[in-house]
Amino acid sequence: MEIVIVVVLAGIVTLGLVGFYLQSQSMWMDASTQALAQRDATGLVEFIRSRTSSAASALVTPVPPDSLNFVLTLYDASDNETNRFAWSATDSLVHHVEGGVDKGAVGTVIVERFYVTVDPLLPLVNLDTLRVRSTSGERVKIASSFALYNGTPQ
Amino acid sequence: MSHSRLVEGLDSRGFSLIEVMVAAVIAVIAVVGLAFTFSSGRGLIDRYATARDALEAAERRLEVLAMKARKDPADPDLAAGSHGPFALTLNRNPTGAEFWNVAWVDDPVDDAGGDAEPGDYKRVRVTVFWSQAGILDSMTLSRNYLGP
Numbered sequence: 001m002e003i004v005i006v007v008v009l010a011g012i013v014t015l016g017l018v019g020f021y022l023q024s025q026s027m028w029m030d031a032s033t034q035a036l037a038q039r040d041a042t043g044l045v046e047f048i049r050s051r052t053s054s055a056a057s058a059l060v061t062p063v064p065p066d067s068l069n070f071v072l073t074l075y076d077a078s079d080n081e082t083n084r085f086a087w088s089a090t091d092s093l094v095h096h097v098e099g100g101v102d103k104g105a106v107g108t109v110i111v112e113r114f115y116v117t118v119d120p121l122l123p124l125v126n127l128d129t130l131r132v133r134s135t136s137g138e139r140v141k142i143a144s145s146f147a148l149y150n151g152t153p154q
Numbered sequence: 155m156s157h158s159r160l161v162e163g164l165d166s167r168g169f170s171l172i173e174v175m176v177a178a179v180i181a182v183i184a185v186v187g188l189a190f191t192f193s194s195g196r197g198l199i200d201r202y203a204t205a206r207d208a209l210e211a212a213e214r215r216l217e218v219l220a221m222k223a224r225k226d227p228a229d230p231d232l233a234a235g236s237h238g239p240f241a242l243t244l245n246r247n248p249t250g251a252e253f254w255n256v257a258w259v260d261d262p263v264d265d266a267g268g269d270a271e272p273g274d275y276k277r278v279r280v281t282v283f284w285s286q287a288g289i290l291d292s293m294t295l296s297r298n299y300l301g302p
Contacts, residue, residue, distance in 0.1 A: 002171050005174075006171065006174050009174060010178075012178075013178050016185060017181075017185060020185050020188065023189070023192075027192050027193070028192065028195075031196045031199045034203065035202075038203050041206070042206050042210075045210060049213075121225075122218070122221035122225060124221050140203050140206075141245050142206060142207050142210050143210060143211065143214065144211070144213055144214045145213070145214040147217040147218075147220050147221045148221075153221060153224050153225030153226075154225075
């Protein structure tokens with residue numbers, strides 16, 4: 001009788017340990033991929049900020065077909081294009097274009113929404129929604145604004 | 155001879171049921187403790203997701219105020235005193251809010267011989283706060299703007 005109880009108890013504990021291991025691995029993967037997504041999102045925002053601060057004006061154009069994502073183009077005081085941040089429907093990444101050359105995607109995290117507007121009066125670029133998705137499906141949203149310090153308020 | 159001594163030295167009684175149950179309970183407690191540390195780590199990741207959005211919200215407010223200060227230093231949003239709080243949604247967390255305080259700062263560099271206008275520039279402190287898992291959290295950034 002005792003051996004049966006011991007075997008049952010050992011089985012329950014073993015099942016618990018296996019379940020715990022699988023659950024902890026899943027949680028660990030979710031957490032680490034979300035942390036990576038957050039880091040990439042913050043990196044993208046700060047990269048855009050660094051380029052926007054030296055620009056004089058900006059233009060946003062929607063990306064077809066749904067126009068929910070945008071291309072942000074930055075200009076200097078002579079209206080020459082300096083930098084462009086383009087959401088690509090092909091790979092769902094935000095690409096940095098400098099001097100007309102695609103320098104590649106900024107970060108590797110999937111960008112589900114890159115919604116940008118421009119306030120020409122202040123002037124200011126508003127990143128109203130940056131929503132990224134980690135490889136495990138967790139979503140992270142960030143919003144910010146970037147001043148065009150070489151622009152002229154109107 | 156040595157073999158028989160070894161057999162005699164072994165405890166043939168094994169573990170009792172009570173001992174096994176106590177060991178099982180201890181193992182379960184240890185596993186539950188480990189599981190708690192994992193969920194705590196997961197909670198911290200979520201907390202920092204909101205904190206990152208809060209940081210960007212504070213940066214956003216400072217950038218807007220910076221451009222308002224350039225456009226019109228007498229903008230009402232830059233009047234000395236407290237502004238807000240205004241509700242914010244941070245990374246799908248609706249409990250966020252922001253407020254900012256504007257205070258005049260006297261730069262001692264022009265104090266020699268008496269300073270007729272001690273308000274040389276404005277210090278803006280933007281605070282974003284939110285609640286997550288019942289814990290109130292906040293973040294404050296400050297920046298100086300030239301006064302009118």
